[in-house]
Amino acid sequence: MDKKLVEEWLPLSEINLHAAVEISFRIARNKYRSQFLDLYGTNPSVFNVGTPQPNNLHPWFARRPIALSRILNLAAVLPCNIDKDTFRRIVGFNYISNLATQKILPILLNVDPERGLLNDVFKKYEKNSSEITIVDPMAGGGSIPLEALRLGFRTVAMEYNPVAYLILKATLEYPAKYGVKLYEEVRAEAERLICWARGELGKYYPEDAMNYVIARGYRCRSCGGLIPIIHTTRLGKNGPYIKFSFDKDRKSFMVDISNVETEFERLRCPYCRSPVVKDIALREWVSRHKRLLRVALNGDFKSAKESVEELNQTHILLVKQTGRGFKATGKEDVEKFTEAYLDLARLSGELKEYIPSDPIARRENEVFKPITDLEVEYWYELFNPRQLLILSELIKYVRVRAEELIKEKGEFGATIALYLSFGVNKLANFNNITTTWDDSTKTIRELLDHYARTRKIGFGLEYCEAKRIDQALNWVFEPDVEEPTKTHGGICPVVKYLCSWLDGLGDRVRVFMADAMVLSKVLGGKSVDVINVDPPYFDQHTYSDISEFFWQILRITLSPAIDVGYLFSRGESSRAELFVSGWSPILSTVPRDNEVIERKTVKVSVKGRSALEILERMKTPHSRDWYVKNMWIFFREVYKSLKDDGVLIVWFTHSDPEAWEGILSALYASGFIITKVWTIRTEMAERRVALAGSAFFSSLAIVARKAGERVVVGTRSIRDLSMNEDVKQAIMSSAVDALQSAIESGASEHEKYIMALAGAIAGATRIWNPSIEAVSVKRGVRPIDEFARTESLDVEDVYRFVVMLQFFRESLYPVALYHGVSRILEGTLKEAFTKAGVEKTLAENMVNDILLVDNDSKAFLLLWMSTRFSEESTVEYDFGEKICKVIGTSLDRLKNLGLLETKGGTTRKIIYGREAVDLIKRRVEILDKTVSGMALRLTKILADTPAVEETSRAAERVKTLFPFSRQVVAVALFLLLTAREDELEPFGITRLNKPFIENVLKLLYGR
């Protein structure tokens, strides 16, 4: 089988630079200037400018960089012996310097690949690039298929989620099919919409209003005074501030803007000082807000008029941002707000069918649970009356316009309406009562920003309302922005780009709304050259729940298109697009059942690691093991769809080795062999949400094939496997690949550690035990047979799955972890001694000595090692036990030897510092049983030695106190060099005496 370029070489630092610039915030980009200069010899004329990006169309989560998508797609089809210059030219690198001199952000996103040259290359193999098929079955926002299409390949994008599916159509299919005329029509329609909104809806806002900060009004339970609930009076990082003047007698307040911060205590009554309980206050507020909306939506104008006071005491317009800074709101602001409320009541009949009036799926939608727990029941309740009036007017406009456009232009008309609907969604994201005020940036923190930070949508204390509607729509669409650098993320500039990139490629792209679990049914067997996929990462995102907010607006605005069979066609096979059974676009919920994600709220009672226990857990939808099972089913489908010499690329990110075990065991059990791994930069360093608990900016791109070189073994014993040199070699080469590219990608120490481990686990997929394939499990195991039946899987396949999973989890994974951590230990040992100025041969000897310590000490050092990369001194039981098992010891034994302590149910604390000092006092004899234990004892003795003593005298004296080997000295020095200050302190080691102890240890070793 021909090796592909992606299995051998990638211009890693160059693409990582492009990816980093592409995904960074504008203001953060300048830090990449010098790297750019080094690579291209040109200082880019602009770097912190706007550039239209596909995600400006509509938000989606976990979008991947364009630059990486292009390189991986291309390198997966080109042979490994392709001339590097030709490759660079096809990618578009040669144009980057040109762009740098123009006023365009000089990154690959803004350069088209050289399709002509690519075709010339293919001609050598008597092929055309349009004969190559690249598929992304979980395409999300579409970076991977967009770049496949820009390269001219036949491209298929699939999604299970209707919002993502529509984004894919708008990103790929329509620009390719309709080209530049699509941009022209969308732009004209956006202008028309803005003009209409200015005329019809502008009246609901004062001329100068940009953004409002709105307090939730709450009556104090003790004194009855009206409290404006907000989280801070700060409007900007250094002011200005909201200045309240509270009248305690009248129980009322006035608002002003001040440059000086005045005293303010959130959640306390300003009149009687009673505390306000947030949950109670929010519940009461929701109840009044709902009542106000009900009155208006019932069309009861009289009651609405009578409710005006309540309206203004529930939604307290405090401050507005204007072109000239912040102002306290005045009479006009309140009047306009009230007018909108009364008009909502007056127009409620007309607007009825345009209001998102379906219930929020309370049980299923976990992201919105904090809100439904406060008794918010329907989607429309997420808007204040003016926001709701504007939103339903816009929905009405787009829906009516969609009908007209469809009548006039057929499917093309539906397409134009799709972009208009996206605009309404972008507006709704900023205009709802889940927003809050971000005083650090003086902007509104939108719904999605809250989701990005906490993965939940709740209420803050205050909320905001965004901009006068015409200004807001101008920002959403930017129909007037001609120069790409002038964009602030509007829809029209990106449609323009997409249309120019993809014009004429309409016959090469298909988009399906389909469950990736039935991939081969949609695509057929052995038909695909490359599957490039970036699957969900366990519980990283709950795509369905958060997207449901946006789906409400899309389904109403687009119903004329959906009703006539556009957008979600089930029609005859050549046109069929919708392959999700049991779901229809008339539903207000999005499909969830087969969304391959783990939900942390799902609890499974069965514990344990036996095959049957794992199988049992797999039955519980959205449990961690269910996710693994579904990834296995997915990879099997990939296997069926790929040509025999096809390439699979899987992007995956996680900071927990167990997650890697999960995904890689699924890949292993489906028969794939990993041929190469790359660490690539996929997340912005400024990102505010940490992935799985710790900051993580890199992903592994795993390259896999149906067949390849394997290391054949005849054993399942962990000990035998760990000592097999070929096994070690397979695991280590993959770990080194991942580590090497992590270093090139500028990964953090923690990331390097995890990536090296992930690489090691990936390497384990190259190891094969033929007896496993012979399905050695006894037949007739009832739970397995039942499982196969209920999951509609082939019994034989399930048996094979179980044994392979078991072999991978119980044997290969621990061995991979062991070799991975050992590799890192070796590297860290060398680095620590070199940094400490130990002479080269002496350092080598120390390393060798340490690597030959007794098994218990080795296990201790490996676990110690892993805690150097996290912020804690503890390891998870499972992780620690696996490493111990490979070496032939156990965590219990290490505990008995005084090398670790139990800390909570599943964690173990590595002994150093306080615990070691205690132990030395109480039971020093157990420490003498291991090299590591003796090293602790030696450290304590040296810590107690006055640092004024001459080094050689101290060394001599210590030697008389108890017998210890050079190994003990080397370990003590290593621990000392890699310990954190808080770990050293209990020994009595400070910055002052640490150099002395270091010197004595070096001397002791040298002698």
Ligand SMILES: C[S@@+](CC[C@H](N)C(=O)[O-])C[C@H]1O[C@@H](n2cnc3c(N)ncnc32)[C@H](O)[C@@H]1O
């Ligand atoms: C990590 S995201 C992909 C992001 C994408 N690469 C991008 O650049 O925007 C994973 C996607 O898998 C989709 N997904 C989850 N379960 C699926 C299934 N059963 N079939 C197809 N897609 C699925 C999710 O909706 C989500 O958009």
